[in-house]
Amino acid sequence: MSWASGSIDVMRVSVVGLGYVGLTVAAVLASKGFRVTGIDVDRERVSAVSSGRCPIHEPGLDRLVRRSVSKGTLAATTDYGAVRETSVTFVTVGTPSNPDGSIDLRYVREACRSIGEALRGKSDSHLVVVKSTVVPGTTGKVVVPTLESSSGKRVGEGLFVCVNPEFLREGSAVRDMLEPDRIVLGDAGDGSSDLLLELYGRLYRRRMSPVLKTNYVNAELIKYANNVFLAARVSLINEFANLCQLIPGADVKVVAEGLGLDERIGPHFLRAGIGFGGSCFPKDIRAIVALSRELGHDPRITRAVYEVNELQPSVVVRTAEELLGDLRGKRVAVLGLAFKPNTDDVRESPALKLVRLFAERGSEVRAYDPAAGENARRELGDTAEVVGSVEECLEGADLCVLATEWGQFRSLRPEDFASLMREPALIDGRRVYDPKEFSGKVRFRAIGLGPADG
Numbered sequence: 001m002s003w004a005s006g007s008i009d010v011m012r013v014s015v016v017g018l019g020y021v022g023l024t025v026a027a028v029l030a031s032k033g034f035r036v037t038g039i040d041v042d043r044e045r046v047s048a049v050s051s052g053r054c055p056i057h058e059p060g061l062d063r064l065v066r067r068s069v070s071k072g073t074l075a076a077t078t079d080y081g082a083v084r085e086t087s088v089t090f091v092t093v094g095t096p097s098n099p100d101g102s103i104d105l106r107y108v109r110e111a112c113r114s115i116g117e118a119l120r121g122k123s124d125s126h127l128v129v130v131k132s133t134v135v136p137g138t139t140g141k142v143v144v145p146t147l148e149s150s151s152g153k154r155v156g157e158g159l160f161v162c163v164n165p166e167f168l169r170e171g172s173a174v175r176d177m178l179e180p181d182r183i184v185l186g187d188a189g190d191g192s193s194d195l196l197l198e199l200y201g202r203l204y205r206r207r208m209s210p211v212l213k214t215n216y217v218n219a220e221l222i223k224y225a226n227n228v229f230l231a232a233r234v235s236l237i238n239e240f241a242n243l244c245q246l247i248p249g250a251d252v253k254v255v256a257e258g259l260g261l262d263e264r265i266g267p268h269f270l271r272a273g274i275g276f277g278g279s280c281f282p283k284d285i286r287a288i289v290a291l292s293r294e295l296g297h298d299p300r301i302t303r304a305v306y307e308v309n310e311l312q313p314s315v316v317v318r319t320a321e322e323l324l325g326d327l328r329g330k331r332v333a334v335l336g337l338a339f340k341p342n343t344d345d346v347r348e349s350p351a352l353k354l355v356r357l358f359a360e361r362g363s364e365v366r367a368y369d370p371a372a373g374e375n376a377r378r379e380l381g382d383t384a385e386v387v388g389s390v391e392e393c394l395e396g397a398d399l400c401v402l403a404t405e406w407g408q409f410r411s412l413r414p415e416d417f418a419s420l421m422r423e424p425a426l427i428d429g430r431r432v433y434d435p436k437e438f439s440g441k442v443r444f445r446a447i448g449l450g451p452a453d454g
């Protein structure tokens with residue numbers, strides 16, 4: 001390997017793209033004494049972080065940002081010149097979908113061009129780490145050529161590129177970054193992974209996670225295989241949930257519990273519900289399906305995982321029609337709008353799909369979320385009224401649907417629904433309520449719960 005020895009200081013880091021992933025990476029590293037500069041094109045975001053404020057809802061992140069900024073280990077800027085003052089740059093910009101489902105690499109290209117320009121003429125070695133989720137082939141065919149042409153350097157000679165997919169989950173991003181299950185590293189055979197390992201060695205010290213070293217494409221593929229696999233578990237259990245709803249006495253929660261006890265299967269990602277959403281699973285599935293097709297391969301299972309998920313919110317609407325008949329003019333309360341609890345992220349949230357489906361049926365929808373109200377309001381416009389409390393949401397409603405399982409909603413009792421709603425009917429879309437407790441007191445249905453036995 002051709003590191004200019006002694007010229008690289010892994011403690012000096014820049015992070016390009018201060019979203020859910022980038023800000024978490026930046027703040028966690030800064031909290032452990034790394035000197036980190038975050039770079040983003042979004043001025044509002046940069047100014048928030050610069051003044052020690054966290055622009056997103058992520059448990060524990062606000063504290064890390066505040067402390068690191070005040071200690072001087074974390075700074076934020078829109079100026080790519082900051083890259084030059086560091087030795088390692090993480091690329092954490094978004095990789096959304098094009099209208100045809102394929103991956104939109106525009107932000108990756110722009111970020112790499114700007115990083116390369118900043119590195120032009122820099123004499124010390126520099127490591128660029130691709131953390132954004134990119135389809136196999138992207139690092140070799142897009143990232144490396146873009147960096148080389150804009151920096152005037154050759155990869156392997158003073159410029160090093162490593163793929164390091166991120167597996168953190170929104171809602172527990174800080175913890176996941178501090179305790180990853182494993183670290184996947186892909187390089188071009190020039191040993192650049194070892195440098196990133198040096199950085200992680202300083203971050204994790206003796207609590208280092210298992211490491212898998214490979215080439216670019218395998219590292220890129222692992223991230224997609226991971227997400228498709230997890231999404232497949234969700235769609236599979238949802239398929240069983242839908243079957244359970246047709247069988248007297250059946251309950252998918254019990255089925256999932258039994259399934260999860262099989263050591264070969266395990267208990268994770270077996271919670272039936274209204275479907276998966278968020279900024280990763282749906283767009284990563286679309287991207288890998290589009291790439292597969294481009295390569296002449298039909299990924300049948302992956303397509304089915306997506307299709308089952310697309311249909312899942314409509315199961316709730318069907319259940320609502322069974323309960324109330326025609327939904328026109330009915331007041332529907334939706335509890336939860338974020339795609340999962342403990343985040344304000346509403347990207348591709350199944351709760352929003354649900355709101356739209358009810359609105360299409362002519363229902364009057366009121367919705368509430370403890371953190372995502374503002375983001376949801378922007379997405380929904382006047383499709384629904386987004387209110388500021390559970391009480392306002394339930395007041396006078398004919399039906400309530402629990403769409404996101406925030407802790408605050410788990411503690412609601414049948415009396416809370418009965419006292420506020422006009423017709424207390426409840427559909428538990430996330431299986432948090434005990435059917436025995438609720439069934440006698442409100443008209444109760446739940447995803448994956450069959451009709452009462454006998």
Ligand SMILES: NC(=O)c1ccc[n+]([C@@H]2O[C@H](COP(=O)([O-])OP(=O)(O)OC[C@H]3O[C@@H](n4cnc5c(N)ncnc54)[C@H](O)[C@@H]3O)[C@@H](O)[C@H]2O)c1
Nearest residue numbers: 017019020021040041042093094095107110111132133170
């Ligand atoms: N969100 C997750 O839970 C998660 C988990 C694992 C992996 N990922 C992957 O990580 C990547 C980032 O995801 P995210 O959810 O953090 O995205 P995000 O949309 O929250 O943040 C992306 C940030 O990049 C910034 N940006 C865009 N173009 C830029 C440029 N040219 N220069 C500087 N900044 C720029 C945006 O302003 C934004 O702040 C994606 O590829 C995603 O698939 C996300």
